[in-house]
Amino acid sequence: xxxxxxxxxxxxxxxxxxxxxxxxxxxxxxxxxxxxxxxxxxxxxxxxxxxxxxxxxxxxxxxxxxxxxxxxxxxxxxxxxxxxxxxxxxxxxxxxxxxxxxxxxxxxxxxxxxxxxxxxxxxxxxxxxxxxxxxxxxxxxxxxxxxxxxxxxxxxxxxxxxxxxxxxxxxxxxxxxxxxxxxxxxxxxxxxxxxxxxxxxxxxxxxxxxxxxxxxxxxxxxxxxxxxxxxxxxxxxxxxxxxxxxxxxxxxxxxxxxxxxxxxxxxxxxxxxxxxxxxxxxxxxxxxxxxxxxxxxxxx
Amino acid sequence: xxxxxxxxxxxxxxxxxxxxxxxxxxxxxxxxxxxxxxxxxxxxxxxxxxxxxxxxxxxxxxxxxxxxxxxxxxxxxxxxxxxxxxxxxxxxxxxxxxxxxxxxxxxxxxxxxxxxxxxxxxxxxxxxxxxxxxxxxxxxxxxxxxxxxxxxxxxxxxxxxxxxxxxxxxxxxxxxxxxxxxxxxxxxxxxxxxxxxxxxxxxxxxxxxxxxxxxxxxxxxxxxxxxxxxxxxxxxxxxxxxxxxxxxxxxxxxxxxxxxxxxxxxxxxxxxxxxxxxxxxxxxxxxxxxxxxxxxxxxxxxxxxxxxxxxxxxxxxxxxxxxxxxxxxxx
Numbered sequence: 283x284x285x286x287x288x289x290x291x292x293x294x295x296x297x298x299x300x301x302x303x304x305x306x307x308x309x310x311x312x313x314x315x316x317x318x319x320x321x322x323x324x325x326x327x328x329x330x331x332x333x334x335x336x337x338x339x340x341x342x343x344x345x346x347x348x349x350x351x352x353x354x355x356x357x358x359x360x361x362x363x364x365x366x367x368x369x370x371x372x373x374x375x376x377x378x379x380x381x382x383x384x385x386x387x388x389x390x391x392x393x394x395x396x397x398x399x400x401x402x403x404x405x406x407x408x409x410x411x412x413x414x415x416x417x418x419x420x421x422x423x424x425x426x427x428x429x430x431x432x433x434x435x436x437x438x439x440x441x442x443x444x445x446x447x448x449x450x451x452x453x454x455x456x457x458x459x460x461x462x463x464x465x466x467x468x469x470x471x472x473x474x475x476x477x478x479x480x481x482x483x484x485x486x487x488x489x490x491x492x493x494x495x496x497x498x499x500x501x502x503x504x505x506x507x508x509x510x511x512x513x514x515x516x517x518x519x520x521x522x523x524x525x526x527x528x529x530x531x532x533x534x535x536x537x538x539x540x541x542x543x544x545x546x547x548x549x550x551x552x553x554x555x556x557x558x559x560x561x562x563x564x565x566x567x568x569x570x571x572x573x574x575x576x577x578x579x580x581x582x
Numbered sequence: 583x584x585x586x587x588x589x590x591x592x593x594x595x596x597x598x599x600x601x602x603x604x605x606x607x608x609x610x611x612x613x614x615x616x617x618x619x620x621x622x623x624x625x626x627x628x629x630x631x632x633x634x635x636x637x638x639x640x641x642x643x644x645x646x647x648x649x650x651x652x653x654x655x656x657x658x659x660x661x662x663x664x665x666x667x668x669x670x671x672x673x674x675x676x677x678x679x680x681x682x683x684x685x686x687x688x689x690x691x692x693x694x695x696x697x698x699x700x701x702x703x704x705x706x707x708x709x710x711x712x713x714x715x716x717x718x719x720x721x722x723x724x725x726x727x728x729x730x731x732x733x734x735x736x737x738x739x740x741x742x743x744x745x746x747x748x749x750x751x752x753x754x755x756x757x758x759x760x761x762x763x764x765x766x767x768x769x770x771x772x773x774x775x776x777x778x779x780x781x782x783x784x785x786x787x788x789x790x791x792x793x794x795x796x797x798x799x800x801x802x803x804x805x806x807x808x809x810x811x812x813x814x815x816x817x818x819x820x821x822x823x824x825x826x827x828x829x830x831x832x833x834x835x836x837x838x839x840x841x842x843x844x845x846x847x848x849x850x851x852x853x854x855x856x857x858x859x860x861x862x863x864x865x866x867x868x869x870x871x872x873x874x875x876x877x878x879x880x881x882x883x884x885x886x887x888x889x890x891x892x893x894x895x896x897x898x899x900x901x902x903x904x905x906x907x908x909x910x911x912x913x
Contacts, residue, residue: 473692477752480650481709481759482679495696 313575320571326564334380343371345378345531354547364549366539372550375531376557382532383558386447386525387513391505393451394512398458399501403489405459406466417463420456428453428515436524443532446525450515454508461504465497499576506572510565517558533558589627592795593649593763598622598658600641600648604868616867618644620819621658623894626763631789631796633806635842636816637864642799645816646765649797650682651675662763680710683756687768689748693740699726699751700736706758725754728791729784746777750784757788765797770805782809803846807831812900815839818875819867821894825901835897835908837880874906882911 349369363372432449520534540551601615686692877887
């Protein structure tokens with residue numbers, strides 16, 4: 283027994299709008315704020331970035347000025363972190379060095395992310411043999427130990443800060459490509475992609491306008507975590523003498539320079555080392571916090 | 583309903599096949615395929631609603647996707663206004679896509695979460711170039727009016743809407759390009775019953791208003807009964823029975839259709855009826871049964887059914903059944 287109601291008039295139902303829910307961005311920040319460690323990480327990163335931006339205002343001395351009469355002075359009121367074997371103020375050098383070290387890190391991650399995202403999107407979207415070829419190439423790159431790959435690239439291009447950036451960036455490409463490919467596969471099968479395809483959109487529009495904005499979260503998390511590794515690798519390569527060359531106040535180079543005085547003047551190596559460690563720690567815990575904040579299961 | 587002969591055929595599906603390759607355990611084994619849609623033919627008259635019903639996995643959604651070329655069919659023809667659209671190149675296809683639109687099942691997955699309603703509708707119009715730029719806003723408001731959404735909806739994101747409202751946005755997007763045929767792929771299955779009724783009535787209203795043709799894919803027989811002119815029943819990638827709605831519901835000829843119809847719940851506790859309960863599960867479409875695909879579960883199967891595949895034949899006017907014994911079983 284069923285009842286069917288028939289009317290001659292057309293039935294018009296006016297839909298009422300529900301109140302807008304809390305925006306996604308707000309949601310995201312509230313989760314991030316709850317995570318104390320991530321907040322500490324964010325504060326560290328912002329602090330370093332401000333130092334890099336305002337380096338000329340903050341540095342008490344010229345980082346390049348050699349004053350041999352001041353050489354190897356331990357930390358004091360005049361030189362908070364002491365001076366190195368050529369009498370240069372270590373604090374000033376670290377402050378100026380933040381521009382170099384962080385610049386290399388950001389540039390390398392940007393470089394790696396750019397190519398990794400394109401490879402990942404193309405592999406994930408087109409699938410089949412395109413996917414196989416791209417991902418096997420990425421696997422080959424991943425099979426090299428990072429430092430070996432960097433050494434190979436630098437020995438081909440010559441030691442310089444730019445080449446270190448390329449080398450470190452190249453190692454990030456397959457990592458980004460993998461993550462982007464996975465997310466693309468996931469988003470690609472959603473119905474709104476079919477809907478836009480059935481409207482006749484071309485592949486470029488679908489990939490960059492409809493898939494890319496929806497896979498940003500894992501890219502941002504990976505990018506933040508990669509920054510830590512990139513800065514560390516760049517400093518490591520400079521330490522080995524493959525990156526920034528001696529007069530420049532790059533942290534890895536300074537560390538390498540301080541190595542000769544580890545017993546007589548340990549502060550020359552300790553302060554740049556500490557600087558690197560704290561920044562890398564900051565990026566790592568901030569990256570972990572971001573990952574939690576983006577994870578829908580963490581939402582309250 | 584008028585006599586079918588007078589009606590114009592809008593879409594004709596001819597021996598459509600959609601096979602998906604399956605990974606085999608060994609490279610030495612021959613490749614096997616899931617025969618999701620296996621030799622399906624039917625046609626759609628202009629302005630009618632044809633429903634495809636069947637269990638999940640019977641190939642009804644795959645048929646819809648193949649017509650839209652969202653998945654490229656393995657074989658067969660899809661004739662739209664007499665032209666085989668499977669031969670169309672990219673440019674011709676893009677032009678045609680304005681005529682063929684689709685409404686999806688999941689209102690939470692069918693809208694890009696990062697686009698506002700305005701961007702969604704604008705993009706549809708921009709791709710198909712149906713409305714000049716300066717007239718688009720006007721047209722968007724008109725579209726929202728058709729689907730019963732307020733004007734404030736324009737600047738909102740999909741997550742701010744309920745399921746029913748999102749489905750209305752999906753319908754507005756489909757309407758934005760002035761389509762002739764809309765494929766509704768389980769368009770109301772994910773909604774509450776009360777919202778289902780609203781959306782179904784909306785679809786009916788829009789059909790009258792814009793002379794739309796619907797290919798309505800559903801597993802819900804009461805929904806199908808409400809909206810269809812004709813109904814097509816599918817089982818394991820094959821058409822089992824096609825008939826006008828009344829004929830199909832009142833006098834189903836195929837044993838599978840009978841079993842399917844007897845599963846509709848009746849809201850009357852004192853009413854007793856003959857319930858046909860099928861034994862076993864749906865066989866795998868990778869290695870479908872020989873002969874009639876239904877013979878493994880059919881209570882009336884004979885040797886002939888195992889050997890010989892029944893053709894889809896007309897037993898009454900506009901009533902097609904693929905069963906060797908359709909006439910005998912009906913008596």
